[in-house]
Amino acid sequence: MTLSRAAIVVFFNSLAESGLQSTLLYYLKAQFQFSKDQFADLLLIVGIAGAFSQLFLMHLLIPTLGEEKLLNIGLLASCAHIFLYSIAWSYWVPYLAAIFIVLSVFIQPCIRSIVSKKVGPSEQGMAQGCITGISSFAAIVSPLAFTPLTAWFLSEDAPFKFKGFSILCVGFASLTAFMLSIMMRSPPPSTSQKFVNAIHVLA
DSSP: OHHHHHHHHHHHHHHHHHHHHHHHHHHHHHHHOOOHHHHHHHHHHHHHHHHHIIIIIHHHHHHHHHHHHHHHHHHHHHHHHHHHHHTOOSTTHHHHHHTTHHHHTTHHHHHHHHHHHHSOGGGHHHHHHHHHHHHHHHHHHHHHHHHHHHHHHHSTTOSSSOTTHHHHHHHHHHHHHHHHHHHOOOOOOOHHHHHHHHHHHHO
16 A cells, blocks of 8 residues: 555656646746746756755754655645745745755655565565656656646636646645655565564674
């Protein structure tokens, strides 16, 4: 059950991440006349914040909170990150929203750690490959769904005036992943994993 829920969480999270990546530049350009340089600055902030978080912050929080709580925090931050983009009212708001990446980068390491604990040593490749395959499938589906929606709401033919509507829909995909992650509990180690841990203790 945990593995199935983890796969669904990965699908919706990857759907949201790919949807945001494929639509954000067009949205910011239409809403705030963002140039390529401004968008590059935004990506630089995201990259630096994410690297700092994974190198330093994550190592401090994992022993205290554990992967499950950190996954929930990361998904909640991802929701806030995306929803803030969708309702941005000024050009500086996207820069503020980018700071949430400090917490949302926890998602992938935590979900893979949870999946790793669910299976035995000889099944790690299959489990991680399954997670990667689901993530890749979502990354293919997402632009097909959200790019036309973005183009529609940025055009003059939009049913109502809300340029960030497609990003709001992306946020609901991330919110779905968050709600599913709350219901997911840490799995007990498998029998084979317990055996390996016992060997390490004896050694």
